[in-house]
Amino acid sequence: MFKIVHREEMADATVILNEIEAPLIARKAKPGQFVILKANEEGERIPLTMAEANVEKGTLTVIYMVVGKSTALFKTLQVGDGYQDVIGPLGKPTHIEKVGNVVCVGGGTGVAVLYPITKAMKEAGNHVTAIIGARNKDLLILEDKMREASNELIVCTDDGSYGHHGFVTDPLREMCEKGSLNQAILIGPVPMMKFASKITEEYDVPTLVSLNPIMVDGTGMCGGCRVSVGGETKFACVDGPEFDGHKVDYDELMLRLQAYCEEEKQCYESYCTIRDAV
Amino acid sequence: MADKPGKKKTIPRQAMAEQEPEVRRRNFEEVPLGYTMEQAQMEASRCLQCRKPGCTSGCPVSVDIPGFIQCILEGDMTAAIRNLWGKNALPAVCGRVCPQEIQCEGECILGKKGDPVAIGNLERFAADYERAHGSGELPPKLPPTGKKVAVVGSGPSGLTVAGDLIAKGHDVTIFEAFHKAGGVLVYGIPEFRLPKAIVGQEVHFLERLGVKIECNAVVGRTVSLDELFEEGYDAIYLGVGAGLPRFMNIPGENLVGILSANEYLTRANLMKAYKFPDVDTPIPIGKNVTVLGAGNVAMDSARTAMRLGADSVRIVYRRSRQEMPARAAEIHHAEEEGIEMMLLTNPTRYIGDEKGRLTGMECIQMELGEPDDSGRRRPVPIPGSELEIECDLCIVAVGSGANPLLTQSTSDLQLNKWGYIMTEPNTGKTFKRGVWAGGDIVTGAATVILAMGAGRKAADSIHEYLVYGW
Numbered sequence: 001m002f003k004i005v006h007r008e009e010m011a012d013a014t015v016i017l018n019e020i021e022a023p024l025i026a027r028k029a030k031p032g033q034f035v036i037l038k039a040n041e042e043g044e045r046i047p048l049t050m051a052e053a054n055v056e057k058g059t060l061t062v063i064y065m066v067v068g069k070s071t072a073l074f075k076t077l078q079v080g081d082g083y084q085d086v087i088g089p090l091g092k093p094t095h096i097e098k099v100g101n102v103v104c105v106g107g108g109t110g111v112a113v114l115y116p117i118t119k120a121m122k123e124a125g126n127h128v129t130a131i132i133g134a135r136n137k138d139l140l141i142l143e144d145k146m147r148e149a150s151n152e153l154i155v156c157t158d159d160g161s162y163g164h165h166g167f168v169t170d171p172l173r174e175m176c177e178k179g180s181l182n183q184a185i186l187i188g189p190v191p192m193m194k195f196a197s198k199i200t201e202e203y204d205v206p207t208l209v210s211l212n213p214i215m216v217d218g219t220g221m222c223g224g225c226r227v228s229v230g231g232e233t234k235f236a237c238v239d240g241p242e243f244d245g246h247k248v249d250y251d252e253l254m255l256r257l258q259a260y261c262e263e264e265k266q267c268y269e270s271y272c273t274i275r276d277a278v
Numbered sequence: 279m280a281d282k283p284g285k286k287k288t289i290p291r292q293a294m295a296e297q298e299p300e301v302r303r304r305n306f307e308e309v310p311l312g313y314t315m316e317q318a319q320m321e322a323s324r325c326l327q328c329r330k331p332g333c334t335s336g337c338p339v340s341v342d343i344p345g346f347i348q349c350i351l352e353g354d355m356t357a358a359i360r361n362l363w364g365k366n367a368l369p370a371v372c373g374r375v376c377p378q379e380i381q382c383e384g385e386c387i388l389g390k391k392g393d394p395v396a397i398g399n400l401e402r403f404a405a406d407y408e409r410a411h412g413s414g415e416l417p418p419k420l421p422p423t424g425k426k427v428a429v430v431g432s433g434p435s436g437l438t439v440a441g442d443l444i445a446k447g448h449d450v451t452i453f454e455a456f457h458k459a460g461g462v463l464v465y466g467i468p469e470f471r472l473p474k475a476i477v478g479q480e481v482h483f484l485e486r487l488g489v490k491i492e493c494n495a496v497v498g499r500t501v502s503l504d505e506l507f508e509e510g511y512d513a514i515y516l517g518v519g520a521g522l523p524r525f526m527n528i529p530g531e532n533l534v535g536i537l538s539a540n541e542y543l544t545r546a547n548l549m550k551a552y553k554f555p556d557v558d559t560p561i562p563i564g565k566n567v568t569v570l571g572a573g574n575v576a577m578d579s580a581r582t583a584m585r586l587g588a589d590s591v592r593i594v595y596r597r598s599r600q601e602m603p604a605r606a607a608e609i610h611h612a613e614e615e616g617i618e619m620m621l622l623t624n625p626t627r628y629i630g631d632e633k634g635r636l637t638g639m640e641c642i643q644m645e646l647g648e649p650d651d652s653g654r655r656r657p658v659p660i661p662g663s664e665l666e667i668e669c670d671l672c673i674v675a676v677g678s679g680a681n682p683l684l685t686q687s688t689s690d691l692q693l694n695k696w697g698y699i700m701t702e703p704n705t706g707k708t709f710k711r712g713v714w715a716g717g718d719i720v721t722g723a724a725t726v727i728l729a730m731g732a733g734r735k736a737a738d739s740i741h742e743y744l745v746y747g748w
């Protein structure tokens with residue numbers, strides 16, 4: 001069992017942080033990589049990015065949004081409980097290099113994925129501006145950590161309850177217009193990555209996005225995670241999860257993410273019924 | 279033996295009872311039900327006890343077939359299983375899944391004139407009997423050598439290496455990427471052909487012998503080969519299989535509703551998605567299902583789709599029936615269960631709706647031309663013969679390749695042009711010192727028994743290396 005040693009609730013308890021004992025994985029984890037977790041015997045294999053890894057403590061941290069049955073089940077796990085299986089580190093690490101001016105844009109739980117990359121990019125000597133967004137103030141996560149990890153932080157909320165009123169794409173466009181950007185890293189909901197990539201493409205800013213298709217094994221043996229990048233089929237778990245944001249077929253990805261929506265709804269509803277009855 | 283050979287020939291080959299097609303096509307329980315002791319002995323009595331048994335030379339691991347059959351005839355089931363174990367660590371598996379018709383049974387002398395001895399059925403019987411009635415006593419182990427061996431991959435070849443080397447006194451750890459051990463035996467071959475409890479028991483047997491199994495260990499990611507050596511392993515065996523799904527590379531392949539057989543079968547078998555929503559992993563339920571390819575993997579996918587409730591399941595294959603690579607028994611079972619064969623048909627394009635979901639396939643009809651490299655007649659499209667098939671689920675089972683995850687992270691292994699690991703054929707030695715490989719990652723997708731045979735050879739070579747240093 002992989003024990004949870006620390007747990008936090010964020011964003012009105014819609015987002016949960018778990019620090020998990022997994023020394024072998026922590027030793028190897030690099031920014032941009034993910035793990036697959038399975039709670040119990042009947043559980044599904046769920047990919048989550050590592051927001052942090054601590055080699056000394058032998059732990060890794062995941063931050064996830066509760067969206068369906070499996071993440072709702074994860075939410076019930078408390079400190080001292082654990083996951084039956086944790087597999088990783090999976091995926092290619094982010095290519096960290098000194099390129100100059102970097103903007104890191106995160107939306108929703110994408111901010112958790114973005115955090116270790118932002119930190120590493122700054123440590124590599126880049127000037128890093130981070131832009132993070134959420135629907136409202138209560139749903140914003142990791143503000144302090146992101147402020148620490150970057151040279152400059154811009155916060156946006158859709159409803160204007162905090163920081164800049166509007167989407168992360170507004171300050172991104174402004175920065176692009178200023179014209180000194182060498183690299184953009186965009187991580188968040190698919191529509192956000194799609195629109196933000198359009199902007200950076202207009203200004204020819206090299207762009208990385210991190211994709212989250214449905215996965216099973218995470219080792220390149222099932223092909224369930226196929227995404228189209230530049231007209232070619234890639235397996236996100238081994239060829240990615242990061243890709244050139246200007247080449248990704250986001251519309252296909254959005255449709256593929258809906259593959260099991262009926263089944264998922266059924267599974268989640270029956271789970272909630274049982275849970276609420278207990 | 280007192281019986282005269284002439285008398286034996288009059289006994290017909292004993293058929294094994296099976297679930298009726300009408301019933302089994304909607305459940306996941308095993309199809310053949312096994313022999314009774316009487317049937318087994320009746321069948322065993324058909325064997326002529328040949329002095330130079332063709333059957334044994336037809337078996338890739340040279341099982342002493344007349345020997346174990348004689349034990350069954352004499353009712354000494356302990357001797358029968360001991361005899362089998364001498365050559366084959368997984369008789370319950372091989373008795374069920376070996377392509378006997380082209381191996382042992384294909385060379386049985388009785389097959390020249392009539393039906394060969396049902397060697398596979400008898401092997402299965404002996405192994406099942408042991409599981410049900412055996413003492414569970416462990417075979418003897420040599421004293422500890424102090425040498426440590428890492429086995430990467432827990433498919434049939436890795437399990438064989440682990441079993442052989444633990445018996446020789448080495449300290450063995452298996453590293454498996456999945457959360458459960460067994461390789462294709464647990465994630466690929468369905469429950470109705472190979473009950474997972476059998477695989478579980480074989481794995482547990484190794485654990486009782488002292489083999490350590492580290493699941494969730496993706497070698498190349500969680501730990502590298504060089505790190506394993508640094509951690510004190512003296513030798514490493516790579517039995518990582520050929521787990522890279524091939525697709526058709528035709529337009530529309532990323533529509534929702536098109537899955538590789540690997541994904542479909544992994545969901546169904548390893549994740550037990552046929553029990554959804556009692557388990558959390560979903561699997562698409564097709565109304566009209568097509569399966570591309572005609573090997574064992576295609577048959578397993580088609581029969582799984584039928585069991586999950588499809589209205590129609592069609593195998594779409596570009597060659598003719600003669601070239602179908604699946605075992606004869608599996609094709610027969612599939613047809614009995616109502617699976618249709620669309621032969622000499624090749625898909626050219628997938629068709630989807632506005633939601634990105636599969637609704638059909640465009641195909642073209644083929645005819646057989648000149649023989650190709652494989653010696654089979656090459657299928658060529660017939661111009662103007664396009665047709666459209668309605669389907670909402672398509673499972674692609676057109677073969678698999680070498681998964682580069684491990685080999686890419688290990689620069690000093692030598693690979694052939696398809697990405698498989700190159701080895702010395704007699705020993706399984708790779709070009710990297712202290713590393714052996716075998717099974718599908720060396721040969722390309724093959725069979726359980728060949729993977730086991732490669733494991734045995736490598737285990738012998740590893741043992742010599744550990745004990746004598748070469």
Ligand SMILES: Cc1cc2nc3c(=O)[nH]c(=O)nc-3n(C[C@H](O)[C@H](O)[C@H](O)COP(=O)(O)OP(=O)(O)OC[C@H]3O[C@@H](n4cnc5c(N)ncnc54)[C@H](O)[C@@H]3O)c2cc1C
Pocket residue numbers: 034044046047048049050063064065066067068069070071072109112113211212213214215241257258259261264265268
């Ligand atoms: C490489 C990778 C890294 C990820 N990292 C994180 C992370 O750090 N934090 C986090 O909160 N989530 C992350 N995700 C997404 C996370 O895996 C899904 O949210 C989770 O699988 C949903 O499972 P569920 O059973 O709770 O919900 P489900 O019932 O399976 O799904 C509920 C809803 O979420 C959508 N959905 C299903 N699977 C995914 C998916 N893989 N990605 C996005 N939406 C999905 C469905 O369309 C559905 O509408 C990552 C995904 C990948 C592939």
Ligand SMILES: Cc1cc2nc3c(=O)[nH]c(=O)nc-3n(C[C@H](O)[C@H](O)[C@H](O)COP(=O)(O)OP(=O)(O)OC[C@H]3O[C@@H](n4cnc5c(N)ncnc54)[C@H](O)[C@@H]3O)c2cc1C
Pocket residue numbers: 375376377430431432433434435436453454455456460461462463466467468495496497498517518519520521543574575578605681683684716717718719723724725726727729
């Ligand atoms: C659906 C299906 C049906 C089949 N039916 C038959 C049949 O009826 N009869 C027959 O004889 N053969 C059949 N075969 C073929 C047979 O199963 C294979 O030839 C055989 O399993 C190969 O054994 P292996 O040990 O080489 O590899 P596998 O069984 O593939 O096992 C490899 C194992 O290594 C693990 N692994 C991979 N990479 C890593 C890594 N980097 N780190 C750690 N672990 C790793 C994998 O997860 C897997 O568990 C079938 C195959 C399939 C897919």
Ligand code: SF4
Pocket residue numbers: 336337338339340341343366372373376378381382383397398401727
């Ligand atoms: S291992 Fe396979 S080929 Fe050999 S005797 Fe048994 S069933 Fe036949």
Ligand code: SF4
Pocket residue numbers: 324325326327328331332333334343344385386387388395397
């Ligand atoms: S060839 Fe057939 S008859 Fe002869 S020993 Fe083998 S199984 Fe028996």
Ligand code: FES
Pocket residue numbers: 214215216217218219220221222223224225226235236237238
């Ligand atoms: S998740 Fe199976 S290949 Fe990527």
